[in-house]
Amino acid sequence: MRRRKFIKLMCGAAVAWPVTARAQQSAMPVIGFLNAASPDSYARMVAAFRQGLKEAGYVEGQNVAIEFRWAEGRNDRLPAMAADLVRRQVAVIAATSTPAALVAKAATTTIPIVFEMGGDPVLLGLVSSLNHPGGNVTGVTQLxxxxxxxxxxxxxxxxxxxxxxxxxxxxxxxxxxxxxxxxxxxxxxxxxxxxxxxxxxxxxxxxxxxxxxxxxxxxxxxxxxxxxxxxxxxxxxxxxxxxxxxxxxxxxxxxxxxxxxxxxAHIMDAYRLAGSYTGWILKGQKPGDLPVQQLTKxxxxxxxxxxxxxxxxxxxxxxxxxxxxxx
Structure with a gap:
């Protein structure tokens, strides 16, 4: 009787373990990475972004997931991609080009957005000011x-x-x-x-x-x-x-x-900083309280x-x- 009860208990555990593992995996925060270019040409930039995430305490596949969306040079594809990330309720959108940042801003006022871009985020209406961005957007600009x-x-x-x-x-x-x-x-x-x-x-x-x-x-x-x-x-x-x-x-x-x-400015530094900002927001920092970083070197x-x-x-x-x- 004890043996049958033990076997039943172990079988139940064997079934429950994958369910628990999937639950833990699904609880992992997801970053939506939105870019107007193609992944082949941005491998080094993505590596720098991951490095910044790591410095903030996040490693892809361990305690964070990244959903990549590449427009392959077609800016007209960005709105649908941003809308998809919003529907999936990602934790943060990393909009790593000027067109991606503008589209992400138009897509959501609640999901935090971290941009990496070369334009002026104030003139473009992305933030209220560099020191006090306000709202759900902040990031890195290259001047x-x-x-x-x-x-x-x-x-x-x-x-x-x-x-x-x-x-x-x-x-x-x-x-x-x-x-x-x-x-x-x-x-x-x-x-x-x-x-x-x-x-x-x-x-x-x-x-x-x-x-x-x-x-x-x-x-x-x-x-x-x-x-x-x-x-x-x-x-x-x-x-x-x-x-x-x-x-x-x-x-x-x-x-x-x-x-x-x-x-x-060194574009790798920009992507690393964007990764760090994304990590800080995952830890609870509000984007509106994080000053926009300007790469002045x-x-x-x-x-x-x-x-x-x-x-x-x-x-x-x-x-x-x-x-x-x-x-």
Missing amino acids: NVEVAPKRLELLHELVPTAGVMALLVNPDEPALAEPITRELQTAAHTLGLDLRVLDASTERELDAALAKLIELRVGGLVISPDVLFISRIEQLAAWTLRHAVPAIAQWREFAIAGGLLSYG IQLVINLKTAKALGISVPLALSGRADEVIE
């Missing part, structure tokens, strides 16, 4: 618009005889494209340069814009900090080198891949190998100001 004119100045410093420069922007992301275009047009006027603006919002349009660039015979190219371009940063670097176009972008990865210059990276290949002499004064020189 891309503010430093955009400096990229044109640096390029002009390396190719001072060039009278025509080009700016590559994505018109489907007006929150970045429009202010950056205005800032660079003002800077170009001050420097006595003719600025040609090239639009590209798809891969096909990007190929067409690069072909147009060759026809225009510009002296240099400034690449706007857009998710479409960062997802193709290595290809863009290779293209500018192959066609002997001096170019500058925000990301250090551009110079490492063969681009002439990069100037901007700007890195200048110069690829001397590319400069030599392009026949450009880098002044010692400029290379001396660089945070990193690739030889």
Whole structure:
């Protein structure tokens, strides 16, 4: 009798254990990760985000789950993806691009949102102020618009005889494209340069814009900090080198891949901070009480190998100001 009772008890435990395990797993908080690009090109950024989460005490698969939503360069897909995350009642939405942040903000006023972006979150209506965001939104910004004119100045410093420069922007992301275009047009006027603006919002349009660039015979190219371009940063670097176009972008990865210059905040730092903020909110911090983090440390990276290949002499004064020189 005792033996039958023991076996029955053990069988019941065997059935109950998976149910308990599933219950524990389902109780794990879920982060909705929303991005306008594709996962292949953002593997390093996702790793930095996970590192930030870990620093805040969360490890994916152990005490937190992440639901990834990638728009693959199609911003029109973002609203449905954000709505799906809201329906699933995720604990936090990590909106890691400017379009994703705007869509997430429109989708919910209750679920906490952590953004990583290059636009001005106050001007875009995401937060009330940087120090006191209020509401359900906070995050990290890279000051891309503010430093955009400096990229044109640096390029002009390396190719001072060039009278025509080009700016590559994505018109489907007006929150970045429009202010950056205005800032660079003002800077170009001050420097006595003719600025040609090239639009590209798809891969096909990007190929067409690069072909147009060759026809225009510009002296240099400034690449706007857009998710479409960062997802193709290595290809863009290779293209500018192959066609002997001096170019500058925000990301250090551009110079490492063969681009002439990069100037901007380190995007890995931005994603790590976004991960940490997400973790703090999971621990109970209110997004409205967490000040927006501005990455004020700007890195200048110069690829001397590319400069030599392009026949450009880098002044010692400029290379001396660089945070990193690739030889």
